[in-house]
Amino acid sequence: MVSLRCKMLVRDTLDLLKIKYFSIELGLVETVKDLSEHQMVKLAEILKKSGLIILDDKRSILIEKIKNVIVEMIHYTDEPPTQNFSDYLSKKLGYDYTYLANAFSEVKGITIQHFIILHKVEKVKELLLYDELNLSEISYRLNYSSVAHLSTQFKKITGLTPSFYKKLGQKRKKNLEDF
Structure with a gap:
């Protein structure tokens, strides 16, 4: 996420999936609790349609x-x-x-x-x-x-x-x- 538009897209997607979060910064999302496998798949699927991917390796x-x-x-x-x-x-x-x-x-x-x-x-x-x-x-x-x-x-x-x-x-x- 290198733009404010990306940040808004991620926020809207998290809200759509009813995933609670503490903060959304450029490139980093801090969720209230760990996401289930189903939530991760759904989040990745929606974000991918907009050209964003979830990074999980350090x-x-x-x-x-x-x-x-x-x-x-x-x-x-x-x-x-x-x-x-x-x-x-x-x-x-x-x-x-x-x-x-x-x-x-x-x-x-x-x-x-x-x-x-x-x-x-x-x-x-x-x-x-x-x-x-x-x-x-x-x-x-x-x-x-x-x-x-x-x-x-x-x-x-x-x-x-x-x-x-x-x-x-x-x-x-x-x-x-x-x-």
Whole structure:
């Protein structure tokens, strides 16, 4: 569950099945009591129709937690982090960063750092299209050392400069408004 929509879908499914829960976080559900085999099968069946799966092995759960912390940190927080990502992940998940990084790389096939960069670039795209912040403000918000660093990463991932990407988005918006 990496979006609020997924979280709502899980909540609605649990309510439909009359499964009581303490909390639903991105990627984690804490139920009041253990689910019966029948409840697990039914829950898995309904969630699968929406493209969600239940993870029950510890390593997969840990990887989902890493992904969720990164997504929350980048997409759902407006303030720049006060500590680096590795320290933040370690503190939040209670594991040594080296262990988290090795597990993530083995399972996902990319490094945590690359996953973070991909999400930061997606957030930059979103902020550029909203046109509310300039590149310096975006750079600060996403904890880049400079606008040049942001621009370099953005171009490496997308093949475009941030300003060209922004112009494309504005041109596209203008073309849509003409219809």
